[in-house]
Amino acid sequence: MGHLNRTCGLLFKSVCGLLLCSALLPAAWAAHPRTFDLYMPEAPPLSMAGDAGQQGIVADAARQAMTLAGYHMNINVLPWLRAQRTVQHGQDLLIVPLSRTPDRETSYTWIAPIMSMDRAFFTLDKRVDSFAQARRTYRRIAVGMGSAQERKLYDEGFDASQIYPLRIGENPAQMLLLGRVDAWFNGVPESQYIWRQVSKQPLLMSPVLMTTDLYLACSKTCSPRVVSSLRKAVETLHRNGSIQRLLDHYLPAAP
Incomplete structure (x- = not known):
């Protein structure tokens, strides 16, 4: 009988431990937000190597959207053809500034337009x-x-x-x-x-x-949850004027 009680006690502790871990998972995710790789060309003033907040209109907009959605972002500046191939053949990889054209339609997951060009x-x-x-x-x-x-x-x-x-x-x-x-x-x-x-x-x-519209896009294989959260974030940046402020900053009126 004592052995049975000890076994039940251990089982109870294990179940409680599992429940506690499950309860802590959301907090753990919040403390360590997921990081995504974003690929872009050197194409000022749209995208360019530099410090955060100085990487061009679409790159800065993408970073703001990522922050708003609760994600982190790594910037990768590559020749444009190589950047496109990398994202096409990858998973959950992001890319800007990508024109949405008929020949590209089925190669990417289109998240949201940032600006027209x-x-x-x-x-x-x-x-x-x-x-x-x-x-x-x-x-x-x-x-x-x-x-x-x-x-x-x-x-x-x-x-x-x-x-x-x-x-x-x-x-x-x-x-x-x-x-x-x-x-x-x-x-x-x-x-x-x-x-x-x-x-x-x-x-x-x-x-x-x-x-054409310039999009924030993702690999063809891309998390629907990520797509949805980033799409909502970009829409928010349009509504609150953040993207217009980026346009005004990088493209001041010509004298």
Whole structure:
């Protein structure tokens, strides 16, 4: 009988221990929030290496959303094609700033749009008004490698010999100044931001010929709970004006 009582006592303590651990789990999770890897290119003022709060519009917005959702984030700056492949083939990996285009639709889990991006042709002396005119006018067009605008040029019938994909570290503004390319097809705010760093010479811009939303996205295999919490967080940042303040900070009105 004594042996039975000791056995029951040990069992009771084990059950109580399990219940106590279960009760403490939420507190443990709160004390040690999950950390996620976010991948992005060096593409100022959208995303760039730097201290927290100085990493560009979409990177800063992503960090604010992560904090609001109760997560931590590690930044990984990679060439854009490599960043995309890494996230596509991974699990619970985040990426910005990714344009939501038809050819990418099934490769990612789309969390929420952070901002929209207009694209146009930039040149020093040969302004165009359409893709058709650009095909006839430009012999060599600088464009970001692996970008939505590179895909757009191929879709619009540009010959491969006209398209000069740029890798990380190649400065399209300098290439335009040196005459190595005739034009630059790129996001409007990014191009204007970069141009102000390198030249006071007037930069001619075509009408906006392409517009897409830039998303915070995740791997195709991604936790639904994470997607839901980050989507709500980004929506909150839009509603409370946080993302607009980032836009105003990084893209002050031109003089």
